[in-house]
Amino acid sequence: MSDPGNYAGTGTYAGSTDRSLGQLFATATAEMSALVHDEIALAKAEVRQDVKRGVIGSVAFIVTGVLILFAIPVLSFAAAYGIHNLGLGLAWSFLIVGGAFILLGILLALFGLAKFKKVKPPEKSIASAKQTAAVLQGVKPHPRPAVTTVAIERAQGSSLSDKAIENRPVQDKAVSVTRSST
Numbered sequence: 001m002s003d004p005g006n007y008a009g010t011g012t013y014a015g016s017t018d019r020s021l022g023q024l025f026a027t028a029t030a031e032m033s034a035l036v037h038d039e040i041a042l043a044k045a046e047v048r049q050d051v052k053r054g055v056i057g058s059v060a061f062i063v064t065g066v067l068i069l070f071a072i073p074v075l076s077f078a079a080a081y082g083i084h085n086l087g088l089g090l091a092w093s094f095l096i097v098g099g100a101f102i103l104l105g106i107l108l109a110l111f112g113l114a115k116f117k118k119v120k121p122p123e124k125s126i127a128s129a130k131q132t133a134a135v136l137q138g139v140k141p142h143p144r145p146a147v148t149t150v151a152i153e154r155a156q157g158s159s160l161s162d163k164a165i166e167n168r169p170v171q172d173k174a175v176s177v178t179r180s181s182t
Contacts, residue, residue: 076097079093079097080096080097083096083097
């Protein structure tokens with residue numbers, strides 16, 4: 001960033017009296033512009049760094065999820081064979097492990113359903129939107145005076161067009177307003 005006391009490298013300083021108001025304003029504008037550009041560059045650098053950290057964290061979570069997903073069948077077989085070693089048949093051991101997974105799934109589904117039932121609509125936002133809509137319904141736009149092409153062309157000072165306008169047939173009011181607003 002440039003030195004705020006130095007004006008464009010000329011050696012004239014902010015405290016000197018020989019600078020005009022325009023020069024002071026130009027210096028202030030240049031410094032403000034440099035400050036804004038520096039702040040934008042800092043924000044971009046911070047965002048890049050945060051995005052990089054976020055991507056690395058996301059990749060770590062994805063790899064963790066994949067490893068856990070691969071571990072579930074292995075642990076399921078280990079549990080089934082562990083139950084089988086206690087003296088139960090192999091089929092019953094696998095049924096017990098499968099039933100445990102189903103029971104765990106049902107419990108998680110009930111927990112999720114209970115949380116979804118607690119979700120409410122954003123009542124304050126809805127009330128605010130209804131209030132805004134009610135206020136806006138009562139507002140009427142200010143009427144604009146009807147402007148004809150004759151008035152526009154006369155305001156522009158075209159004397160040759162005045163004679164052509166006088167000889168022109170009368171136009172519909174809506175057409176003249178449409179032309180005047182374009």
